[in-house]
Amino acid sequence: MAVNTALSVGNVQFLDCDVEKPNAHLLLHPTISLTEPVCVSVPVVNGELCDHCGECAQFCHYNALFVGSEKVLVFPELCHSCGGCVLVCPRKAITEQGRRIGTLKLGSAGDLELVYGELEVGESMAVPVIREVKRRIVDGKDVILDSSPGASCPVVETVRGSDFSVLVTEPTPFGLHDLRIAVRVLENMRVPFGVVINRAGVGDRGVYEYCEEKGIRVLLEIPFQRRIAQLYSRGIPFSAEMPEWKEKFRAFFDEVRRLVGG
């Protein structure tokens, strides 16, 4: 959905914030111009200065430090990089160093600029990688962000600061259930939103009834068609092969622009 919109509208910045499993580049085949490590700060304890008072471990809400009688253990994968341990240490024995948790990539495909992040396998925190991707937002262009599914912190981090959010769902009970949850997240965040129904024609009417009842705008419906599914499975954005869809995606984006008043 996000890729097809970007390709149809053109000249936008595309941010793939689904850093656990970025996929947009598989469809866009960008030329990569920059690859950079994404690092987070983690504590390093200077054993000569440390007197094992235990203040750091007591402070840390994530249990990322353990102070033994001889040694301080750091569990970097639990650390949220808040910097509290450095502040609390009475002997100034703690400093911070960068630890790589992912990779940031910048590239272009035609007139699209693509930014995406890749979380290293085995790393648990997607949010710092998403933040890094979003730091590359440039002023003056429309920005389309592709979020991960679900309703927890990676989604919240992606949506934060957006003018508008598009919820893509399918007309099934699972789709409706997850849609309701996502709507609650966006209502809490006070981000305006609309719905796109993918695979229209399968399932039931629950999603339509829910949207009508809540007064949520259905911005676009993409029917369940074997041709669309097959193009997708081959890694081809279907609007590239079905030009009538380019128009629909453009109209959809114009509608979004109108709704945010831009």
Added chain:
Amino acid sequence: MKQLTVLSGKGGTGKTTVTASFAVLAGNAIVADCDVDAPNLHMLLHPRIVETREFKGSKLAILDKSKCVECGLCRKRCRFGAITERFEVDPIACEGCGVCDLVCPVNAIALSERISGHAYISKTEHGFMSHAMLSPGEANSGKLVTLVRQNARILAERESSDMVIIDGPPGIACPVIASVTGVDLGLAVTEPSMSGIHDLERVLQLLGHFGVRPLVCVNMSDINEENTRKIVSFCKERDVEVVGGIPFNRVVTEAMVKGKPVVEYAPRSDAAAGIGRAWKRILSLLEL
């Protein structure tokens, strides 16, 4: 007790459909829904909740305006941008680290526990179920997953069940890691699309990283047979067993609409047969 986690890189590959059918085929397994931010399994298994527990996964800074002198130290030190210009705490950004409380010279900030969700123990027609619901937008789903798995283990012991079937969340980050550590088998459900293959690679790497034996099941295997062949040969190269394919069949969506596991709704369908074959193979691998 043996543990199986069903997972997928991307969402919507049919993970929950497979898990629900496994629950029926198993008869007396404990089922754990670890997709805590968007759980779906309950819609097919219809659990009756017998016990609810609050989940306090994180803390939140509370700023007392009457004490605050607006010195700005908390704003300066907060690395999550959670203190606004008007000296209010943004509950969405706050990660509950306590740095603001630490640096506040007038003690205007305190940390409070926040209820980030609920954990449930339930009964279904096919045995007990452990599940949860993370409050929308909350963090720390990994911790809640750990709680769901703990509850499942306790249930397995109490009910003398020899198996826990875990429905994992999509992705590869904290809740997924919490869903796969220490399990006996990880079944990756994928679909034959380019992104499905790409995501499968990441999931297999993750299972390898945590030393979990991987298995692969291809859902909607006949939608793109060339890609299905690609997945099979790709798995062969990596010595990963493919336990079978589930052909595309509209009864799968129909079963979902009716709120039933597909092996119950359409037991004679090819889709149910595919799931059944995968299940048999899993049982023999687990020596059950």
